[in-house]
Amino acid sequence: MSTGAKKRILREYAECQNDPLPGVKINFDEQNMTKWEILMDGPDQSVYAGGHYKLEINFPNEYPFKPPVVSFKTKIYHPNVSNDDKGSMCLGLLRPEEWKPPNKVISVLHLIRNLLIEPNPDDAIELSIANDYKTNRAEFDKTAKDWVKRYAK
Amino acid sequence: MAHDDELAQMQRLSNDYVPEDTGPLVGERQSTTELTAEYANGDPIYRTKTAALPRKYAFYRRCRGDGHCGWRAIAFSYFETLIRVADVGKLDVEQVRLKSMQNLLNAAGHSDDIVGDFAEETFGLMQELAILMTTPNSDPCEHLLRNFNDYSRSMAIVTHFKLLASAWIQAHPDDYLPFVLDYPDLKSYCEENFERAVCEIDHVGVAALSEAVVKPAGFALEVLYLDRSPGDEINHTYRAEPLAQEGFPITNPPTLRLLYRPGHYDVLYRAEDFPVVIPPQAPIQVALVGQTGRYDPGAIAAPIHDYSDLLLSIPGAKMWEAQPTYDFNLNPSPPPQVVPVSSYAPVPTPAPPPAEPIHDFVPPPHAPQVNSHPAPRHHSIQLEQPVALPVHPPPPMSLERGLPMTIERTEPFRPSAYTLEPGFGANQMHAxxxxxxxxxxxxxxxxxxxxxxxxxxxxxxxxxxxxxxxxxxxxxxx
Incomplete structure (x- = not known):
């Protein structure tokens, strides 16, 4: 990783610290700055309220010319998060072809938080969950809350 | 039905096709004869066009087809042209000018801190080049090439240029809005087509970049298309002319040239873009000059003299001087030591005649060819099929060079040299x-x-x- 990229990651971390998002905590290891560990609380207005989610943001060597990779380490019932051991989230600005080098990590964190509040079923990775969300919202809410209790407490 | 399936299958393959993403981000400068060779077995239109290419455009530089080739090609040749005009002051001026465009970037919503990262690399490279250009025995071109092959630096500069183009377009809505269909506004168009990490340059991008970066620097930008359109040559499809401050076009501006093949851009050069590089190439030029000087101009060697001049005017030959490391020699075998196959009883030759550069397309600098003087019939044989023989040490030319000529003259009835070779012994003919x-x-x-x-x-x-x-x-x- 180039010094420019390292400099940028450091600066972005400082920015996230100066302007913290509510319910988001970043564990930053200076020895391994390309892997951020995020602890995000389920937003209060969402079905995930009360859950604590562990995420990872990995910066590729080509950062900022390739997007960071976001994965949920805590299981979550969400149409935009893959329901497997990877827990990957890849949509919107996180897509390699849509990523813009000037984008910042803080906007990635905003995106994740907003998706917890309002999932995007039209750009889903888990089609059955998306279908659930669109057609049977009550059932979706119930399962999501159930998963919060089961995995995210 | 099968046909539809086939089409669908082909469409799918074509959609999934990812162009080869290997090789250097920006390659070494090479002769366009390589393009000719590349298409030699291809489509006839490509074949004709690439065959005509080296005459006008002697060199090109491959850019990696990773979706940034067009942006990178323009950025690279912008820097390279700055080196070529060899004006350190110009680099400073350009640095100041690009820095002043930060306002434009801010107006388009790009904050200093992020764009600064990318711009820093552009300015850093400019400063390094300026230092190298004033340092004797340094090679700014090599430095440029190396830096453009450094992924993060190359991408930072490309991103900076992309953002400049985007900001330029958003600052000049009247000029660009008519070209932008299918988008609600210029901003979303720019975000999608310029600012994304992976987006190939489109014609609006080329135009914007030439307006924002290339033209104000006093450079022209030319894009030449190599495609299947009918014609014998690649066609100019885009040219941006810089204007002087009074609004008049600048005559003969330094020109950035891009070679466009559908979906891909490379950098293209004319041979005269590199006049400076020739002088240091002592060995070959010295050999040629030495050879022409060796002959008595009035004597039989006159046509030979002409040949070597002709050689210099062949773009390929020039290029060879400029870039001795490239093996562009049309004749890939080692310089042959040619001895003619005798088609009749051998003529008693008094001594191995001196080297003559005429028969080989590109004369090997130091290995002389043993050549048959007396019989012009030999010439044709040599041209068609050189016969390689063991290497002999070059004959001591200074002593012997006069010999064959005098022998020629003392035997006026020897057949053909006078009759078959035009201009050979022209004086007598006039008589x-x-x-x-x-x-x-x-x-x-x-x-x-x-x-x-x-x-x-x-x-x-x-x-x-x-x-x-x-x-x-x-x-x-x-």
Whole structure:
């Protein structure tokens, strides 16, 4: 990783610290700055309220010319998060072809938080969950809350 | 139905096709004859066009087809042209100018701190080049190439240029809005087509970049298309001319050239873009000059002299001087030591004649060819099929070079050198009253009554003997 990229990651971390998002905590290891560990609380207005989610943001060597990779380490019932051991989230600005080098990590964190509040079923990775969300919202809410209790407490 | 399936399958393959993403981000400069070779077995239109290419555009540089080739090609040749104009002050001016465009970037919503990262690399490279250009024995071009092959630096500069183009477009909505269909506004168009990490340059991007970066620097930008459109040559499809401050076009501006093949951009050069590089190439030029100087211009070697001049005018040959490391020699085998195959009883040759550069397309600088002087028939044999023989040490030329000529002259009845090679021993030829029937019957003939210097033909024994010389010549050769 180039010094420019390292400099940028450091600066972005400082920015996230100066302007913290509510319910988001970043564990930053200076020895391994390309892997951020995020602890995000389920937003209060969402079905995930009360859950604590562990995420990872990995910066590729080509950062900022390739997007960071976001994965949920805590299981979550969400149409935009893959329901497997990877827990990957890849949509919107996180897509390699849509990523813009000037984008910042803080906007990635905003995106994740907003998706917890309002999932995007039209750009889903888990089609059955998306279908659930669109057609049977009550059932979706119930399962999501159930998963919060089961995995995210 | 099967047809539809096939089409769908092909469409799918074509959609999934990812162009080869290997090789350097920006390659070494190479001869366009390689393109000719690349398409030699291809489509006839490509074949014709690439065959004509080296005549006008001697070199090109491959850019990696990773979706940034167009942006990178323009950025690279912008820097390279800055080096080529060899004006350190210009680099400073450009640095200040690009820095002043930060306002434009801010207006388009790009904050200093993020764009600064990318711009820093552009300015850093400019400063390094400026230092190298004032340092003797340094190679700014090499530095540029190395830096453009450093992924993060190259991408930072490309991103900076992309953002500049995007900001430029958003600052000039009237000029660009008409070209932007299918998008609600310029901003979303720019975000999608310019700012994304992976987006190939489109024609609006080329135009914007040339307006924002290339033209204000006093450079022109030319895009030449190599595609299947009918024609014998690649066609100009885009040219941006810089304007001086008074609004007049600048004459002969330094020009950035791109070679466009559908979906891909490379950098293209004319041979004269690199005049500076030739002088240091001592070995080859010295050899050529030395050879031309070695011959007595008035003597039989006159055509040889012409040949070597001709060689210099072949773009390929020039390029060879400029870039001795490239093996562009059309004849890939080692410089042959050519000895003609005798088609008749060997002529007693007094000594190995000196080297002559005529017969080989590109003369090897130091290995002389053993060449048959007396019989022009040998020439044709050599051209068609050089026969390689063991290498002999070069003959001591200074001592021997006169020899073959004098021998030629002392044997006037030796067959063909005079008759078959144009200009060979031209002086003697003029002395002969050489007449065609057309000339004889025209008024240019002084024996014709319409000639102003009319002089009726008279029988003279001297003339009779002179003409009979020709007859003797013939009979001797049979």
């Amino acid at each position: 002969l009253p050489f007449q065609t029937s057309i000339f004889r019957n025209s008024h240019y003939n002084t024996a014709h009554f319409l000639n102003p210097d009319f002089q009726p033909e008279e029988w003279s024994p001297g003339a009779e003997y002179a003409t009979s010389n020709r007859g003797r010549h013939k009979s001797a050769s049979q």
